[in-house]
Amino acid sequence: MHTVGTYLAERLSQIGLEHHFAVAGDYNLVLLDQLLTNKSMLQVYCSNELNCGFSAEGYARARGAGAAVVTFSVGALSALNAIGGAYAENLPVILISGTPNTNDRSTEHLLHHTLGTHDFLYQLEIAKRLTCAAVSITSAFDAPGQIDYAIRTALREKKPAYIGIACNIAAAPCAAPGPISALINENPSDPETVTAAVTAAAEFLQGKKKPVLLIGSKLRAAGAEKEAVELANALGCSVAVMAAAKGFFPEEHPQYVGTYWGGISTPGVQAIVDWSDSIVCIGALFNDYSTVGWTAMPHGPGVMVANQNSICFEGHDFSQIHLRDFLSALAKKVEKRNATMIEYARIRPEQPPEHPAAPDAKLMRVEMVRQIRPLVTAATTVIAETGDSWFNGIALALPDGARFEVEMQWGHIGWSVPASFGYALGAPDRRVIALIGDGAFQLTAQEVAQMIRQKLPVIIFLMNNHGYTIEVEIHDGPYNDVKNWDYAGLIHAFNADDGHGLGLRVKSGGELVVAIKAALANHKGPTLIECMLDRDDCTSELISWGRLVATANGRAATSA
Numbered sequence: 001m002h003t004v005g006t007y008l009a010e011r012l013s014q015i016g017l018e019h020h021f022a023v024a025g026d027y028n029l030v031l032l033d034q035l036l037t038n039k040s041m042l043q044v045y046c047s048n049e050l051n052c053g054f055s056a057e058g059y060a061r062a063r064g065a066g067a068a069v070v071t072f073s074v075g076a077l078s079a080l081n082a083i084g085g086a087y088a089e090n091l092p093v094i095l096i097s098g099t100p101n102t103n104d105r106s107t108e109h110l111l112h113h114t115l116g117t118h119d120f121l122y123q124l125e126i127a128k129r130l131t132c133a134a135v136s137i138t139s140a141f142d143a144p145g146q147i148d149y150a151i152r153t154a155l156r157e158k159k160p161a162y163i164g165i166a167c168n169i170a171a172a173p174c175a176a177p178g179p180i181s182a183l184i185n186e187n188p189s190d191p192e193t194v195t196a197a198v199t200a201a202a203e204f205l206q207g208k209k210k211p212v213l214l215i216g217s218k219l220r221a222a223g224a225e226k227e228a229v230e231l232a233n234a235l236g237c238s239v240a241v242m243a244a245a246k247g248f249f250p251e252e253h254p255q256y257v258g259t260y261w262g263g264i265s266t267p268g269v270q271a272i273v274d275w276s277d278s279i280v281c282i283g284a285l286f287n288d289y290s291t292v293g294w295t296a297m298p299h300g301p302g303v304m305v306a307n308q309n310s311i312c313f314e315g316h317d318f319s320q321i322h323l324r325d326f327l328s329a330l331a332k333k334v335e336k337r338n339a340t341m342i343e344y345a346r347i348r349p350e351q352p353p354e355h356p357a358a359p360d361a362k363l364m365r366v367e368m369v370r371q372i373r374p375l376v377t378a379a380t381t382v383i384a385e386t387g388d389s390w391f392n393g394i395a396l397a398l399p400d401g402a403r404f405e406v407e408m409q410w411g412h413i414g415w416s417v418p419a420s421f422g423y424a425l426g427a428p429d430r431r432v433i434a435l436i437g438d439g440a441f442q443l444t445a446q447e448v449a450q451m452i453r454q455k456l457p458v459i460i461f462l463m464n465n466h467g468y469t470i471e472v473e474i475h476d477g478p479y480n481d482v483k484n485w486d487y488a489g490l491i492h493a494f495n496a497d498d499g500h501g502l503g504l505r506v507k508s509g510g511e512l513v514v515a516i517k518a519a520l521a522n523h524k525g526p527t528l529i530e531c532m533l534d535r536d537d538c539t540s541e542l543i544s545w546g547r548l549v550a551t552a553n554g555r556a557a558t559s560a
């Protein structure tokens with residue numbers, strides 16, 4: 001016999017989840033018991049609900065979907081920040097919250113964990129704004145349909161969903177789940193639209209001599225990574241990726257030229273994009289950060305915008321079309337257009353060779369990145385936090401198979417600690433390397449304790465530059481100083497009696513070599529390497545980017 005809770009568990013397991021993340025509270029305890037009865041899914045605990053949401057978000061990056069279970073209001077409102085992140089980053093994270101007993105609705109009862117008013121609906125109202133589907137389950141009879149609707153919508157739209165379950169309904173009997181195909185089968189592209197869009201796009205490209213492909217962060221959500229390679233192969237042109245899409249196009253592909261990020265692009269890439277006569281933007285997202293304060297925004301008649309479900313260019317706007325169908329069909333229709341590759345081969349600058357620093361010289365950022373580089377193999381996932389870690393991460397070359405994760409649209413500092421935890425659980429065969437700044441780490445540090453609990457060998461490079469350096473470059477003031485912590489020592493505290501985390505502080509390149517060796521040998525828990533850097537030892541990219549973003553932020557108000 002199924003209950004609302006076991007129904008939900010079965011659906012989550014059917015969509016491929018082997019874990020769900022949880023923080024207990026009295027509104028969700030019965031639900032947690034029900035979820036525990038499903039033996040194909042483990043319940044994993046987080047230190048707080050913000051981390052719980054981000055852990056599920058990281059898990060979704062590894063596994064395609066994730067789930068977080070929290071208590072009403074005090075829990076859910078914290079988790080909703082991470083759910084906003086999942087929305088911005090196109091990840092189907094299911095937020096499940098216990099909610100008040102149905103007998104307490106519309107009565108004079110006041111409840112704990114609420115505003116102390118009779119309004120218990122605010123959580124659902126907020127969730128509606130931050131998800132693609134939000135349901136409140138107060139009847140076991142309606143539960144299967146509501147759960148299916150929320151999960152189906154999240155998977156289809158690659159956005160988070162919210163399911164509230166009244167605490168006295170979680171164990172109530174309900175119908176059994178049907179076949180999972182009802183939740184995961186998408187509406188197909190409209191075939192006539194595909195034909196029309198491909199014909200028009202092929203004509204558009206036929207009229208161009210020097211196109212480039214620009215890969216954006218929504219490509220993965222659209223499930224079109226393979227098809228983007230097909231189109232690249234067919235056109236033979238240069239392919240650049242936007243920073244937030246690093247890793248979504250194979251960097252070892254012969255047409256891969258690097259990151260397009262305006263003035264801080266990989267050398268030669270901005271020149272080739274500017275020289276092109278057409279830019280096919282695939283899953284691209286242009287915001288103030290990705291356009292470097294609106295200084296690098298492709299526009300004009302040569303721009304084709306191909307998104308998850310729509311294609312738009314030169315007087316055309318096609319919808320009800322999957323990006324992958326479009327790209328794949330277009331690849332079969334276009335002719336070679338390799339002028340940008342020929343030109344790129346001419347202008348491509350030589351990479352200056354890197355030299356190791358003297359082993360006892362003070363550790364500098366450049367030496368740190370040089371030593372991280374060889375750790376990135378086909379089985380590595382690099383998770384780069386908001387801050388100079390973005391720029392350090394972008395500088396790492398990804399061999400085929402390596403993955404790269406950033407949260408550039410939401411940009412919540414501290415995201416990477418729980419996201420690495422969730423990712424590592426979801427992808428146990430991959431080596432997770434997290435690059436994190438000191439300021440960001442302080443928001444979510446507790447989740448390292450959960451990595452220790454789960455014995456996950458995540459390697460964390462913590463850049464201790466004593467402050468919010470990225471903010472220093474954008475707009476400095478006393479608020480950018482961060483109270484120093486003994487970050488390496490913190491791991492000892494988290495270990496308590498039974499943990500195997502390792503915390504190491506390094507001040508020179510020689511010490512870093514030793515620490516990395518120790519990290520690679522520690523299979524029973526995370527290793528945090530605290531890299532002591534000068535406050536102003538940051539990438540030149542950060543300085544240029546910070547200046548232009550600050551200029552954009554500082555524009556005077558225009559009168560209406």
Ligand code: DPX
Pocket residue numbers: 386387388389411412413436437438439440441463465467468469470471472
């Ligand atoms: C803030 C940012 O130390 O990294 O490399 O030193 O900059 P760097 P740190 O982790 O500092 C991060 C800091 C304060 N951003 O420079 S990027 C504003 C911000 C944010 N998210 C939240 N609060 C504030 N992005 C939740």
Ligand code: MG
Pocket residue numbers: 437438439463464465466467468469
């Ligand atoms: Mg810092």
